[in-house]
Amino acid sequence: MYVYDDFDEKFVRERAAQFRDQVERRLSGQLSEAHFRPLRLMNGVYLQLHAYMLRVAVPYGTLSSKQMRQLAMIATKYDKGYGHFTTRQNIQFNWPKLKDLPDILDDLADVGMHAIQTSGNCIRNVTSDQWAGVAADEVTDPRPYAELMRQWSSLHPEFSYLPRKFKIAITGASSDRAAIAFHDIGIQVLKNDNGEIGFAVYVGGGLGRTPMVGKKIRDFISLEDLLPYLVAILRAYNLEGRRDNKYKARIKILVHETGIDEFKAKVEKIFDGLEKEKLRAPAGEIERIQGFFALPDYASAEANPESLSKARSENPAFDAWVNRNVAEHKQAGYAIANISLKPIAGIPGDATSEQMNLVADLAETYSFSEIRVSHEQNLVLAHVKETDLFELWQALVPAGLATANIGAITDMITCPGLDYCALATARSIPVAQKISEKFADQKRQEEIGDLKVKISGCINACGHHHAGHIGILGLNKKGEEYYQITLGGSGDQAAAVGEILGPGFSGDDVAGAIDTLVNRYVELRNETSETFLEVVKRVGLEPFKEALYADH
Amino acid sequence: MAKKLKGDQVLTGQLLREGDVVFYAEDGSWSSDLQKAKVATTPEQIDELDLFIAKAEEVNLVIDIYPIVVEKDEAGQLVPSLIREKMRTTGPSIVYADF
Structure with missing residues (x-):
């Protein structure tokens, strides 16, 4: 695991000290809320529906036991005894008090953690494959490159005030478990014919109110040019991304409106003009980082014991x-x-x-x-x-940690929804709970096979509903929660945005509707190995619409 | 200024230090109990509440202050009209941290 060097340690401590001073000035009234708000957001502190919320970065989803124990301690000492792991591999605490947040940031710094760049219009936590380094289908461990990007993007002066937030994901495997196609920049680690490491780069993916699958901008960028190429993309975006309309400010809109060919030409022009030598990682740096990610000293262990x-x-x-x-x-x-x-x-x-x-x-x-x-x-x-x-x-x-459902229908991504979130239009968690109860039977889950259901409580799509084989979007119509269902989305290497089936359902009726859809899938499949997405591709949406709406 | 709301209104906000949801009460304090809230029913009272927001924020005790529309239920209890505000008043609808 990566361990902070003196520079990391110093800047995290400095930021915690700065925040302590900012909180003191806010509490004493020297700083107004308008002045303080951007400062707290730079440190991952939101004001949510019922309380403040702190989002702590877990870089590329890797934690030590010591760090996990510290998160548990924070949950017990300052919160209500629990935390929430998010779709960006972070953890959120739902009930911290502003007066305690400086102490929490100090406690995080004690274990090499922080909440910097977990909010705001900057480069967010770089995410990766949760099986990085050990997956059987991997070219190489992507985390050293993720760490390199973390160092490069942390407090990057040019990219601290982007038009909008910016998310990067990287995978080293052929099966994409990091949803790279739905990130502002998605990176796939490759090896060329000479055995050299490089990267395929995708740009302009995203979910939210305008879902887009990322478009390939480079087939192969060399390791030494990874950072300069990222600079070129970010610079093109920083210069031309829209700042007049929050809803059109993400890079996906710029890429879509410009067209990938023209956008690529702009990026390449900037790239060609860069003094690349100055932007590359220093010689030996990637090797130094890789040293931290060396696989553990495996004992000889019996296979299939x-x-x-x-x-x-x-x-x-x-x-x-x-x-x-x-x-x-x-x-x-x-x-x-x-x-x-x-x-x-x-x-x-x-x-x-x-x-x-x-x-x-x-x-x-x-x-x-x-x-x-x-x-x-x-x-x-x-x-x-x-x-x-x-x-x-x-x-x-x-x-209660042995539920056998990874990849099954009850393993749903679910955003906090209106139970916690100030932006939500409907609740997500109770809907997930009802679906989970409906499909609780292990045997039935196995009969259905892999099936990804994803639920968001508003069009911002934190629950990745667009990428769900079955997606559920909670909305509000005339004061009532209702839920739109989409089919055919996928967040993996065959990324696709789901299509809306038809009129929505009330919260009480969603689980039944999902049951109907799943039963229809089981009837339609030619053999048990034919996946939900394969069936949707083969038969289209009509048979599912009929099943759902025939009686309506 | 935001669009004028229709209906009886109360002011809500969150405590600066703690983040807890509170309502502006009849006695001039901020209470976690919606039932103690000062309810504005006439256009003049509603305007008065709106004007009070900036003043209240200057006190530096409560942040993110805004008016919400409330109704009375069958038992005569105040309830927010919008589901978002109902959720905000009652807390998460799920049993959390209980496994």
Whole structure:
């Protein structure tokens, strides 16, 4: 794991001290709310529906046990004993008090964490594949490049006041688990024919009220030119992105309105004129960073151990968990254990302090003290010996952390919605809970297979509904919550924006409507391996519309 | 100035130090209890509340102050008309941090 150097340590401490002073001046009245608001937002502090909210960055979703314990401590000491993991691999605390926030930032700095650039019109936390470094389908670990971008983008003077927020995601795998196509810049790590590392670069993707799939702007940019190329894109955006209309200010609108060819020409022209040598990472820097991400010292471990087969055959619940939540690891004898934060009828992405502490302990015992957060709001222990899986599962069960549903219909991305969010138009969490209850039966979930349902409580689309195989968007019509359903979206390497099926449903009727759609899918599929998206592609939306609206 | 709201109104905001939701009360204090809120029913009273916002913000105790429309339910209790404000008044509709 990356460890702060003196520079990181110093700037995080300085920012915490500055914020303490700003809060003191705000509380004493020296700073007005109008002056203070942008300052608190630069430190991840929002004013939400019921309270302040603090969003803490988890760079590319990697945490140490020590950091997780500190998050648990903060949740207990300053909040209501829980935190919420987000679709950008961050964690949010829903109830901090302004007077406590300087202390919280100091506590975060003690473990090399902060809330800088988790809000505002700047480059946000760079996100990545939660299986980075260990995925079987990976070219190479993308996190050293994510870390390089974190260092480059932190407090970047030219890009601190962009027209709008800016999100970058990077993956090193052929299966995109980081939704790179829906980011302002999406990066895929590649190796060319000479075995050199480089990057395919996508630009102008995003969700929100105007969903767009990112367009490829470069097939291959070399490692040394990654930062200069990002500078060229950001500079083009910073100069030409709209500042007159918040809703048209993201780079996706600029790319769409300019056209990718013309936008690319502008970027390339800026790129050609850059003094690249000055913008490249210093010699040896990427190697230095890579040193922090070296894979742990794996012990020789037995692959497919007898003990695992025995435990699976004797414990159907464990077997279901291994089937759903355990993924293939690069290293023989090891596995990736995914911890679902989607208990049946629970709140997607929430974890109590006790759960955070337990995961920290389990990571220490079984996974080299390292934890990952996924953009689908789950946790991951990335290096577990196959011989330890049964013990790990037994420890997760009593804590409510052994739900066997990763990638299944009850593993929904869900935004906080109107239960917490000042921008929301409808609630998301209760809808997710009803759907989760409806599909609670493990056998039925397995019969349905992989299916991604994503729920947002407003058109800002924090719940990624556009990218859901089934997407649900909560709106407000004449004072009542209602929910629009979309089909056919996808957030992976075959990224697509879902299409609206028809008139919306009330909160009470959504789960039933999803049930109808799923039943129709099961009837329509030619074989159990035909996925939901394949069926939608083959038959179109009509059969689903008929199923939903025939009686209306 | 924002569009004029229609109906009986109260002022709401959030405590600067804590962030808690509060309502401007009959006795001139800020209360977490909507039932204690000062209700403006006439156009003159509503204008008075609107004018009070800037003054109240100067006191530096409550932030993000704005008027909301309220109604009385069958039991005579004040309830906000909009679902957003209902949620804001009652807190999350879900049982949180309880696994």
